[in-house]
Amino acid sequence: MSEYSNAIEINGLTKRYDGFTLDNVSFNVPKGSIMGFIGQNGAGKSTTINSLLGIIKPDSGEIKIFGRELKANEIEIKRDISAVFDEMPFHEQLNAKILDKMLRHIFTEWSSETFKKYLDRFALPMKKPFSKFSKGMKMKLQIAAALSHGAKLLIMDEATTGLDPVVRNEILDIFMEYLQDENNSILMSSHITSDLEKIADSVTFIDKGRILLTGYKDDILTSHGILKCSRSDYSSVSREDFVSARLSDVGAELLISDRAACEKKYSGAVIDHATLDDIMVYYVNREKKEWS
């Protein structure tokens, strides 16, 4: 595989549906990193991921994976990709033994040994049909299958949604182990931002089919902040300085995107750290500017 700096490069990705458009989406996932793809339901996360995986055909735009054009090298690229979905995509009658046999003939790099190692680690039975698996077991099974063929890129669509915190933490630990190899990268879409806050190196926010923000998580968290002030002070804050403001009877909380500049401009004002959750909520309400 040739040298590349970004595991994923998306430029101007557009897909039109009746009532929804994924509009000119562009972002990169650096090699060896984990990117959190954040957005509310229906924001366009799954459409982007489905385009990346070749499940749907985009109307326009360019997708490069491992530095190569997806369209022209789909089969070769897919050998090094794994996908994990929120719902288990395997037939309920199958069991892990059959799945192992099946995927062994599909992926040239498939390792039954690795697969069995993960099954043991997750305490998943070999011969029990998937219909008898719990939601957590199904997710673990998907992850075991995803990590057993030496994939260099893991793409996950709401993979931790609906799981209890114990299972989620266990899965996040696996991802951290996976990233020990600097050639491996992860794109993880979720609206559970606490998970991404824990493990993501970079984040991309999407809303109504458009990218709002993309960059390193620490940079985004550092540059953003929640400015807290009274209702009377709020009126003196320039509207260009904040993304949106949550108004209440006692005062106002404003998301600012240039914390350093605001600290200078509004010296004495209380500016708290913003979480990814805050950033998502305030950006989603940016058109209203003021909300409660």
Place this chain on the structure above:
Amino acid sequence: MKGLMLKELYLTRKYRIVVLAVYLVLIFLCILVRLSAVYGNIEKLSEGIAENVSSVMYYIMVFGGAVLLFSTFTDCVIPDEKSGFRIYEHTLPVTEKSIVGAVYMTNLCFLGGATLVAYINLLIANLIFGMEFNAKYLLYIFAIGCVMYVVRTIQEAITYRVRKPNVAAMVMTLMFTLLYLGAAFGLNRWMNSYYNSYGIDIYEMDEAQREAALDALGIGEGQIITRFFQDEVMRVARWFGDNIWWLAPTVLLGITALSFFISVKALKRRGGRC
């Protein structure tokens, strides 16, 4: 493709086991009746009955058994949609041709396997029923297999195209209804042209005129119909019988290729959306 074929085989194994069990029961019953016709109660019935019963059971064992064996053609096109596997398989390093090919190849393998079992069944039936070996039966068995395979293949193409099982079933029903109506219409026209050779036109003449014409010829309507089947229909049937060695594979390959093309195109057009 091998991995996808394994999935097809595994998911359809229960259905195939049930069909195989029914097949074995049928063979067992045929053998029981034959034993009864030789040594048991049927043998004690009036002259000729045992022979007739034996003969009928022989054909049931040979051709009925073949029909059962060939009904093991099945696929997972709908279960793949329902389980969400259609999405997953689009993330795998396989082409649409491989996805569809796995379904078709599995059934082609079953066509070969079932034909072989049906041939062994024919040989066993010949031994048990004391019948002479007829090489044409080999072709007839293969032709039954081809017809059933072709029907399944068409159904697969329709299912890939429309995706919904109930709509696919409706399209199939409509297609075969039209085929039946077309065949009935064609047979009617054909029969009329045969009547014409006796100077009778079914469409132009009323019943009284027809009866008068038949009286003049000195034959009954039943006789003309019998002759029609003996002369015309049997001539065509014989032609099919003589040419089945090239006709069956040609139809099989032609329809398989066309269905495969439609299926791949449909899958490419809609991608992995379920």
